[in-house]
Amino acid sequence: MPLIIKLLAQRIALGLVLLFLVSGLIFAGTMILPGDVAQSILGQSATPEALANLRAELGLNDPPLQRYIQWLGGAITGDLGTALTSGADITASIAKRLSNTLFLAFWAAIIAVPLAIFLGLLAVRFKDRWPDKLISAVTLASISIPEFLIGYVLMYLIAVKLRWFPSVAMINDSMSLGDKLSAIALPVTVLTLVVLAHMMRMTRAAILNVMQSAYIETAELKGLNGFQVIFRHAFPNAIAPIVNVVMLNLAYLVVGVVVIEVVFVYPGMGQYLVDHVSKRDVPVVQACGLIFAAVYIGLNMVADVVAILSNPRLRHPK
């Protein structure tokens, strides 16, 4: 299969080039931010001497290109430097935050992706009848309400009134898996509601598109029932667009959950990034930017690869 390997290699190389370009953009972007790290660290209580001392100590006076090359070299070897504000090792602190974020995203995805696809299939099976309309109405409503509002409403009902699950989704190493799952129950629910509609609608649309084909009619004439037709014949041919939208939503679960993290006090990457942006802690912002970009590009690459692999014409060239 030389063609398919060539295609995959091209995709991956393209992803890496993209990541490299993004790293340049991130670096340049953080350079032109207004404000000053030293001032932001010391806040309102800054004296001119303290400011000058801190600025010199942080090496804010070196030329930008030199700092970019040093930074990129470090990032490639896994050394993201130290945070300007706390002096902590960025790689170590990000590892912990990233694992928390991935933990939350994982459980949200485990619930949301199968549920969305199942609901999508269900909607196709009962197209234009009440199950289809109900599923569409509910998922569209949940995507239309801002996520923080869903968060507050669930918090009020489930945490404050019913007291089933905690409103503060704080997890730490000393907790058992059960405790952790109970702690993240509310944010996982909100995230599921937020990403559900997108994936479900795409599944429905993609499969309906395939359902117009002649071979579906053949399958029906052959006597297969509705679900079998969808499962055996329509779904495999609709995988590429579905995987695409699933991957976009997975990326969102990793990089776009800042609001949910703040509302539920979840110690993930988003809160970590926001704290450092407001303190102008440029190395941390750059590191987070790079990781988010890598996650985005990586997941999109996976979507492309799956699309290539699911295409029989590419798998079995003549």
Added chain:
Amino acid sequence: MNDHLHYLARHAAAGKLSRRDFMAKAAALGFSAAAAGTLLTTEARAAGPQKGGTIRMGLQGGSTTDSLDPALSTNMVSLMMIRLWGEALVELNDDGGLDGKVAESYEASADAKVWTFKIRKGITFSNGKAVTAEDVVKTMERHSGEDTKSGALGIMRGIKNVSADGDTVVFELETPNADLPYLMADYHLAIQPGGGMDDPAAAIGTGPYIIKDVDMGVRIVAEKNPNHWDDLGNADTIELIVINDNTARVAALQSGQVDMIDRVPPRTAKLVDRAPNIKVHSTSGPGHYVFIMHTNTAPFDNNDVRMALKYGINRQEMVDKVLNGYGSIGNDSPINSSYPMFTAVEQREFDPDKAMHHLKKSGHDGEILLRTSDNSFPGAPDAAALFQQSCASAGIDLNVKREPNDGYWSEVWNKQPFCTSYWGGRPTQDQMFTTAYLSTADWNDTRFNNEQFDQLLLAARAELDTAKRTQMYADMGEIQRDEGGLICPMFNDFVDATSDRLDGWAENSKGQPLMNAYAPMKMWVKA
């Protein structure tokens, strides 16, 4: 009341009788539920602090970027961390006076130029080392000198020399200062072994608790220090959770995940207080929200423009609408009754006619630009809008410009001639004036330059006679009110809340929110 009932209440308070059983027995003795409940509360308090348990608090202001180095502390969460593991030489008490902490006692020379602090005998740091006068000297050194990043640098500047002499520490000052002990209560100045020179963020001190687990900006866990010299601290474990989102913080208290929170939003405080298991506490303090004008920049260099704006603001409306009543009106001076030597002066009222008169007299024509942002104080854009409207009724064309939160403290505050800001206040007049209104102050954010004011400040600092000092501060307050660049419409109360799992809240504490940040130590988990 019936002796038997008191006996039962004591038992119930001590946990030997359940609340339900107590209420049933009280009813059997013919007491109403309300009367019995009140009695139980009284007895619970009289029973005194209960030891043990865990107190959890949800605080605002923490960030992943915080440090355990007390020199770099800037927010409520880092202040609370210092309170747990460390102590300064002295601490502000509820009467506005000082209690000894690391220092047992202190005394001044007759001219208030040399101060001697006696170090408490037999106390140790949490690493087991004894506290020496040398540690205190080293701590002071780390917070002073030109290369320090300490937030206490401004305080240390007037100190010429600090030296150890046996078990005493001697402070020699450049100029006399009757308030020096108050400066030593600053939370940045927690005494560290070797002054914290080797490891400033080690969190080793003489405090009532020992930090066990830190996830900065997320959660801090501290356990009781068994070797603390004082009886301070009731709970075995104190857990601090950073909850920056207002709604989430209130919800955490309501759902019982935390026992106390700070900064209840004034807008919803009354609703929160209505919950049966929650009590909202409002404590007046020296913190205030301000509109500051640079007195050296046109048009604010003209005192009539400043007076026009001072008469053009409706203070009561701001307290009612911006603070929702959780505060008191200001009088264009940073000093209120929470200060020890406060003298009340005639309250300046909203007066469009006088505002118009001063505006006409100033000869100023055209708009006046006020800059504001969400983070300059909670509700600042609303306050600016109210100011704009009250000014309009006096014929003043005030234009409000909303600035981004990001970079407000570096680009707008102390740079632009007219903006919104806040001050947390200081324990003494001298500190507040020296920090922000002395003509040479770093944070002279009104560019106030008044020779008479400066002279009075230095004279008052050296004056040990309280009556004379009080008069001097009253004079200074008047100068500031009539000539200064400060428009101070309101003093904000600290609005905190606790759940009924805790007892021991003290009203009228001074200094910082949550009983000067001692609530988790001084309160206790009810038996």
